[in-house]
Amino acid sequence: MNCDEAGPLLAELADGTLDAAVARRVQAHIEGCDDCFSLAGTLGVWQRQAEAWEDMPAPMILLPHMPSRRRGWRLPPWPTDLRWWQLLPTAASLGALALALVAFVRAGSPDSEALPAMAATPLPANAQVLHASFDEWQQDFQHRLEVDQSLIVQAVMVANEDRRQRELDALARLLKAEMDRQALETDQSLRYVVAHQLKEQERVDQLAVQVQQIGWEPPPGLLSSPEGTTPEGASP
Amino acid sequence: MLRDVSDETLVKRALAGSDRAWTALVRRYDRRVYNYAFRMSGNAEDARDLAQEVFLGVFRNLGGFRGDGVFAAWLFRIAAFRCTDYLRRRRPMGEFDETSAPPTDDPGPQEVAAMSRTNRRILAALEALPAAQRHVVELKFFQQFTFEDIGMQLGISPNTAKTRLYGALKKLKHHEELQGEL
Ligand SMILES: [Zn+2]
Numbered sequence: 001m002n003c004d005e006a007g008p009l010l011a012e013l014a015d016g017t018l019d020a021a022v023a024r025r026v027q028a029h030i031e032g033c034d035d036c037f038s039l040a041g042t043l044g045v046w047q048r049q050a051e052a053w054e055d056m057p058a059p060m061i062l063l064p065h066m067p068s069r070r071r072g073w074r075l076p077p078w079p080t081d082l083r084w085w086q087l088l089p090t091a092a093s094l095g096a097l098a099l100a101l102v103a104f105v106r107a108g109s110p111d112s113e114a115l116p117a118m119a120a121t122p123l124p125a126n127a128q129v130l131h132a133s134f135d136e137w138q139q140d141f142q143h144r145l146e147v148d149q150s151l152i153v154q155a156v157m158v159a160n161e162d163r164r165q166r167e168l169d170a171l172a173r174l175l176k177a178e179m180d181r182q183a184l185e186t187d188q189s190l191r192y193v194v195a196h197q198l199k200e201q202e203r204v205d206q207l208a209v210q211v212q213q214i215g216w217e218p219p220p221g222l223l224s225s226p227e228g229t230t231p232e233g234a235s236p
Numbered sequence: 237m238l239r240d241v242s243d244e245t246l247v248k249r250a251l252a253g254s255d256r257a258w259t260a261l262v263r264r265y266d267r268r269v270y271n272y273a274f275r276m277s278g279n280a281e282d283a284r285d286l287a288q289e290v291f292l293g294v295f296r297n298l299g300g301f302r303g304d305g306v307f308a309a310w311l312f313r314i315a316a317f318r319c320t321d322y323l324r325r326r327r328p329m330g331e332f333d334e335t336s337a338p339p340t341d342d343p344g345p346q347e348v349a350a351m352s353r354t355n356r357r358i359l360a361a362l363e364a365l366p367a368a369q370r371h372v373v374e375l376k377f378f379q380q381f382t383f384e385d386i387g388m389q390l391g392i393s394p395n396t397a398k399t400r401l402y403g404a405l406k407k408l409k410h411h412e413e414l415q416g417e418l
Contacts, residue, residue: 008398010405011376012383039402042409049361050377054352056274058266059284061291068253162281 001029006036010043062154065147085159091152094145101138243307251298262291265308268379269315275374276319277326278363286322290315309385316371316389323367357415364411369404372397 006029012018013026030036238260249257273286293314362370375386383394
């Protein structure tokens with residue numbers, strides 16, 4: 001037995017599903033062949049790797065509904081390669097159909113004057129049955145419509161999940177940048193105000209010293225204006 | 237409870253129009269199929285699409301399951317078909333064959349952050365394999381099907397499946413040597 005004969009049988013040897021005689025021959029080959037011995041090791045590693053895989057949780061799977069056999073009709077076969085966005089035209093036409101149905105039912109209601117002759121016409125004997133099956137059909141239709149709508153909503157949500165996440169990430173980055181900028185600006189303006197005030201205070205102090213040096217007396221009321229008079233109004 | 241009911245019974249009930257049975261059947265396999273799809277495609281987005289396609293495929297073909305075999309093996313026949321088809325459609329023509337370049341997809345930042353080191357190592361090693369070999373490794377080691385099942389699932393003979401696994405093992409050993417101890 002050579003490598004190309006023994007190699008493909010390694011998995012079955014490990015599983016213990018080989019015929020005893022064949023298993024002995026494969027075993028004998030492995031013991032005398034470094035390559036196949038090493039491959040058997042790799043096989044063992046991968047059997048353990050498979051067990052070590054940590055399952056990720058399944059995403060939401062959109063499920064078409066099982067056609068009901070009791071109602072006596074079936075959904076058409078699910079189209080091949082259906083993508084969520086291909087449901088949108090269906091949704092649109094179903095919506096339009098629903099609107100048309102509503103309009104039709106309203107137009108045909110008893111208080112409508114559109115078809116006065118209809119009310120006078122005697123009902124055929126099987127009308128009740130017809131009416132009942134129409135009601136049933138309508139209910140079924142409504143149910144399917146709701147199911148389809150929820151499927152579409154789900155599909156759109158799933159399809160947009162990544163995009164929403166990206167938008168949120170971008171928004172968070174923008175917000176952080178804006179906050180950083182504002183913090184920086186606030187910091188800068190505070191520094192500016194403090195520095196400016198210090199400089200002004202220095203000038204006021206210098207002026208006071210100069211005034212003292214020339215022995216000038218301010219007129220009464222200038223430095224103790226009771227109502228916060230403007231300097232212009234109080235100047236001599 | 238539906239939890240104790242066999243797959244085959246759930247299929248029968250689903251075919252009789254029970255949405256509950258159908259949902260239970262899907263919930264029983266969605267995680268397994270999604271993780272299979274993840275290892276095969278190498279990224280979360282394709283895995284999601286693929287898992288969705290697999291269950292649509294199951295839905296369409298459920299009437300064809302005659303209950304004469306194990307449901308899981310039948311389901312993975314659909315999964316394998318969908319997966320091969322999906323990967324072929326995703327790649328330019330002619331890239332999906334024995335000698336094709338491995339996919340180098342980014343699994344997606346959130347998925348990578350959530351993934352264990354073991355999973356990342358496994359994905360990296362699987363990506364070193366051509367899709368046809370990766371498929372056999374997946375079905376043999378991760379799904380633990382027999383070569384007869386794998387042959388049926390991939391539309392090849394059991395012997396071809398064995399030879400592919402042998403080829404895959406040689407490549408994995410080579411990858412192992414490049415990466416150091418796995
Ligand atoms: Zn050998």
